[in-house]
Amino acid sequence: MRLGNSSSFSISDRVRLLSPLSSSSSIFHAAKFQNGSSFRFQKGNVGNGVAIQASKEDSHRSVPDVVFEPFEEVKKELLVIPTIPEASLARQKYTDRCEAALNEQINVEYNVSYVYHALYAYFDRDNVSLKGLAKFFKDSSLEERQHAEMMMEYQNKRGGKVRLQTMLMPFSEFDHSEKGDALNAMELALSLERLNNEKLLKLHTLANENNDVHLVDFIESQFLTDQVESIKEISEYVAQLRRAGKGHGVWHFDQMLIDGATVA
Numbered sequence: 001m002r003l004g005n006s007s008s009f010s011i012s013d014r015v016r017l018l019s020p021l022s023s024s025s026s027i028f029h030a031a032k033f034q035n036g037s038s039f040r041f042q043k044g045n046v047g048n049g050v051a052i053q054a055s056k057e058d059s060h061r062s063v064p065d066v067v068f069e070p071f072e073e074v075k076k077e078l079l080v081i082p083t084i085p086e087a088s089l090a091r092q093k094y095t096d097r098c099e100a101a102l103n104e105q106i107n108v109e110y111n112v113s114y115v116y117h118a119l120y121a122y123f124d125r126d127n128v129s130l131k132g133l134a135k136f137f138k139d140s141s142l143e144e145r146q147h148a149e150m151m152m153e154y155q156n157k158r159g160g161k162v163r164l165q166t167m168l169m170p171f172s173e174f175d176h177s178e179k180g181d182a183l184n185a186m187e188l189a190l191s192l193e194r195l196n197n198e199k200l201l202k203l204h205t206l207a208n209e210n211n212d213v214h215l216v217d218f219i220e221s222q223f224l225t226d227q228v229e230s231i232k233e234i235s236e237y238v239a240q241l242r243r244a245g246k247g248h249g250v251w252h253f254d255q256m257l258i259d260g261a262t263v264a
């Protein structure tokens with residue numbers, strides 16, 4: 001597109017030439033794009049070309065669809081901020097279903113933690129005394145409680161309310177006539193981690209159905225990878241204990257856990 005006499009340049013967008021603007025030292029022209037943005041240019045001493053200089057006015061022009069009018073738009077936000085003291089001020093696009101589902105998951109984490117704590121107490125008995133397994137289940141119990149706490153913190157962050165629920169009384173005896181106690185306990189741990197993973201995936205699906213992008217991200221970034229790794233790790237423990245049998249092999253397995261296993 002040509003602008004002016006001998007001064008010309010090409011641009012990909014269509015522009016509309018506006019009236020010349022007077023200046024003390026030279027003549028400025030202004031062009032306006034169809035999308036609303038504009039620039040000013042000046043015929044300068046650059047051969048036959050023009051020197052183009054962006055105007056400070058440009059920053060005030062916006063694409064029509066994303067025009068932000070803060071003082072107008074904020075009015076409707078002001079209307080939805082609760083005034084009653086019982087209601088959260090931070091809550092935004094957080095559905096009751098997501099809130100309830102997160103409280104359910106907090107309960108799952110607490111229940112798993114509780115069972116692991118019972119397993120810790122069993123293996124720590126003087127007549128059982130498998131210290132590696134005791135340590136493994138104590139650390140695992142703590143980790144599940146930490147998961148519950150992370151979810152409680154998140155619930156508050158989104159303006160939901162934490163409602164703790166009842167926990168079931170776990171078993172206190174874990175010996176098994178065929179499997180022995182170590183394998184029996186580790187198979188129980190594997191089933192708990194797999195169940196926990198299913199619950200997390202259901203929570204993830206529900207968050208997606210409710211278009212809760214932030215809750216989806218929270219579950220993905222903080223829990224899903226960890227859960228898959230736990231399942232792999234405990235699956236390997238179950239396989240090793242199935243090889244080891246109930247006797248001396250279990251003692252070796254227990255020593256390995258003392259030397260540094262991670263948690264479930």
Ligand SMILES: [Fe+2]
Binds near residue numbers: 143144147
């Ligand atoms: Fe967990």
Ligand SMILES: [Fe+2]
Binds near residue numbers: 193227230264
């Ligand atoms: Fe876990």
